[in-house]
Amino acid sequence: MKKVLFLVSLSFLSSTINAQPLVNESDVLRGSLNENRDWFDIKKYVIDVTPNYETKSIVGVVSWKALAVKPSKKIQIDLQVPMVIDSILLWPNLNDSLTPIRLQFSRSNNIALAQIDKTIPKGQQFGLTIFYHGVPKEATRPPWDGGWIWKKDNNGQPWMSVACQGLGASVWYPCKDHQSDEPEEGAVLSMQVPKDKNLIAIGNGRRIPEQKWSPNNTYNKFSWQVTNPINNYNIIPYIGDYVGWKETYKGLKGKLDISYWVLRADSAKAVEQFKQVPKMLEAFEYWFGPYPFYEDGFQMVQSPHLGMEHQSAIAYGNKFMNGYLGRDLSGSGWGLKWDFIIVHESGHEWFANNITTKDIADMWVHEGFTNYSETLFTEYFYGKKAGDEYNYGIRKNIQNDIPVIGTYGVNQEGSGDMYPKGSSLLHTIRHAINNDSLFRSILMGLNKQFYHQTVTTQEVENYISSRAGFGFQKVFDQYLRTIQIPLLSYSYNEKEKIFTYEYKDCVTGFNLPLHFSYLGKKYSFMPLDYQPQQRLIQEPNFNLQDFVKTIESQYYIRLAQVK
Numbered sequence: 001m002k003k004v005l006f007l008v009s010l011s012f013l014s015s016t017i018n019a020q021p022l023v024n025e026s027d028v029l030r031g032s033l034n035e036n037r038d039w040f041d042i043k044k045y046v047i048d049v050t051p052n053y054e055t056k057s058i059v060g061v062v063s064w065k066a067l068a069v070k071p072s073k074k075i076q077i078d079l080q081v082p083m084v085i086d087s088i089l090l091w092p093n094l095n096d097s098l099t100p101i102r103l104q105f106s107r108s109n110n111i112a113l114a115q116i117d118k119t120i121p122k123g124q125q126f127g128l129t130i131f132y133h134g135v136p137k138e139a140t141r142p143p144w145d146g147g148w149i150w151k152k153d154n155n156g157q158p159w160m161s162v163a164c165q166g167l168g169a170s171v172w173y174p175c176k177d178h179q180s181d182e183p184e185e186g187a188v189l190s191m192q193v194p195k196d197k198n199l200i201a202i203g204n205g206r207r208i209p210e211q212k213w214s215p216n217n218t219y220n221k222f223s224w225q226v227t228n229p230i231n232n233y234n235i236i237p238y239i240g241d242y243v244g245w246k247e248t249y250k251g252l253k254g255k256l257d258i259s260y261w262v263l264r265a266d267s268a269k270a271v272e273q274f275k276q277v278p279k280m281l282e283a284f285e286y287w288f289g290p291y292p293f294y295e296d297g298f299q300m301v302q303s304p305h306l307g308m309e310h311q312s313a314i315a316y317g318n319k320f321m322n323g324y325l326g327r328d329l330s331g332s333g334w335g336l337k338w339d340f341i342i343v344h345e346s347g348h349e350w351f352a353n354n355i356t357t358k359d360i361a362d363m364w365v366h367e368g369f370t371n372y373s374e375t376l377f378t379e380y381f382y383g384k385k386a387g388d389e390y391n392y393g394i395r396k397n398i399q400n401d402i403p404v405i406g407t408y409g410v411n412q413e414g415s416g417d418m419y420p421k422g423s424s425l426l427h428t429i430r431h432a433i434n435n436d437s438l439f440r441s442i443l444m445g446l447n448k449q450f451y452h453q454t455v456t457t458q459e460v461e462n463y464i465s466s467r468a469g470f471g472f473q474k475v476f477d478q479y480l481r482t483i484q485i486p487l488l489s490y491s492y493n494e495k496e497k498i499f500t501y502e503y504k505d506c507v508t509g510f511n512l513p514l515h516f517s518y519l520g521k522k523y524s525f526m527p528l529d530y531q532p533q534q535r536l537i538q539e540p541n542f543n544l545q546d547f548v549k550t551i552e553s554q555y556y557i558r559l560a561q562v563k
């Protein structure tokens with residue numbers, strides 16, 4: 001999820017993007033793996049938080065379990081201002097039970113830097129516990145401008161959650177706020193809510209027994225756990241007057257537990273709309289392979305914002321309507337056949353949550369593939385032509401303002417084009433591979449090869465090329481790293497029936513193959529840049545416009561006739 005809003009906020013986006021993005025010290029500290037961050041690997045987060053609805057504040061304790069992969073230096077803890085760190089305790093060796101050491105720390109630029117006096121040797125597991133409190137940034141326009149969300153439902157009951165993709169989980173809890181380091185052993189999220197309001201607190205994964213240090217009896221405590229690696233921004237509390245129900249889905253890896261949570265007043269509508277969830281699972285397991293988190297189950301939780309891919313607790317706020325808040329982003333009509341948020345946000349369980357990019361500059365791997373999952377869902381239930389039409393429809397949303405890949409090391413995404421252009425690129429490559437079962441096995445293979453891992457775009461690109469048996473490097477360069485759309489320049493000699501073509505306006509060596517059918521006949525063109533090729537087309541009913549349109553509908557390229 002993130003810039004789905006590109007349709008309605010173009011002016012906002014382009015104005016922020018055209019102004020050269022400013023990179024400040026905070027961005028570098030956040031986006032790079034400096035020496036105070038690269039010596040340790042986070043294994044697990046245990047988060048315990050008590051929100052105060054009236055004062056819009058939180059009090060929390062967060063423990064990290066981590067492994068020193070190099071001898072320790074100072075330790076960087078990300079926690080954005082105005083949150084306050086009260087104290088930091090270090091357990092230098094988790095294999096002994098020595099009393100913890102209280103660390104001295106300094107605070108600047110949304111981080112705390114704590115001094116470790118006695119070096120933790122490489123290979124040692126250590127623990128860190130951070131006590132903190134404060135008034136976290138409030139979300140002004142979640143999920144895009146995120147933070148804590150303090151809302152009331154229609155019955156006047158408090159409704160709280162968080163949206164922090166891009167902004168970062170460090171807006172509300174202290175963590176190593178870098179996408180490359182997921183806690184391999186998962187996370188525990190405990191929430192305390194006042195007993196008198198009868199609220200329920202939901203977290204990712206499965207509910208577990210309350211933790212030992214459960215407090216006084218004015219609070220109910222809810223603890224949840226995922227046992228799989230998870231992105232920091234996906235660990236999210238949902239607190240409100242929820243009602244829930246469950247079902248079991250028989251999937252590729254056996255029984256998958258599904259839980260649904262919605263506001264009391266919305267349960268009837270939700271029961272009807274959420275019938276699309278098993279359909280979504282059916283389609284995505286077909287295309288991508290097993291749902292990646294059977295151990296933690298699948299949950300869909302109504303959220304006070306449009307939606308987000310929170311792992312094993314998908315945020316849903318699409319008002320129980322089909323389309324994107326009732327609109328079809330493709331204009332093809334197919335986008336109204338299904339609920340955009342159920343499909344898109346769940347698609348992220350494979351691309352974003354299973355396969356996560358190390359740097360958000362490569363975020364197209366999340367959003368391009370997930371946008372493409374909408375095409376695949378459409379195709380699965382409504383046929384190939386429907387999927388093609390959906391995909392072609394979203395192409396009009398591409399702006400080609402800046403490249404899809406952003407700037408590395410400074411927590412900076414590329415263009416919002418990562419959604420429709422990423423998806424168009426994948427559809428283009430699929431046609432160029434010209435073998436749908438191979439293409440599907442590549443999608444499944446990606447989810448297997450990079451199962452529960454963090455990756456670079458390069459790894460994904462190389463995997464696709466190697467499995468396809470064709471070097472798509474120039475194609476990826478073209479669409480991800482430039483804003484030019486390649487031109488297939490052509491001419492047609494009617495008398496001699498010769499079609500001449502070559503690529504122009506493209507990166508050197510651009511070599512996208514064009515396989516397509518026209519009037520029942522198969523064509524395979526291998527155009528090159530600035531090297532005209534000719535093809536004799538002996539087809540009695542040949543129509544140049546239709547012929548060219550056929551190519552353009554399957555490949556994201558421009559075509560122009562040279563007279």
Ligand SMILES: [Zn+2]
Nearest residue numbers: 001002367370
């Ligand atoms: Zn998305």
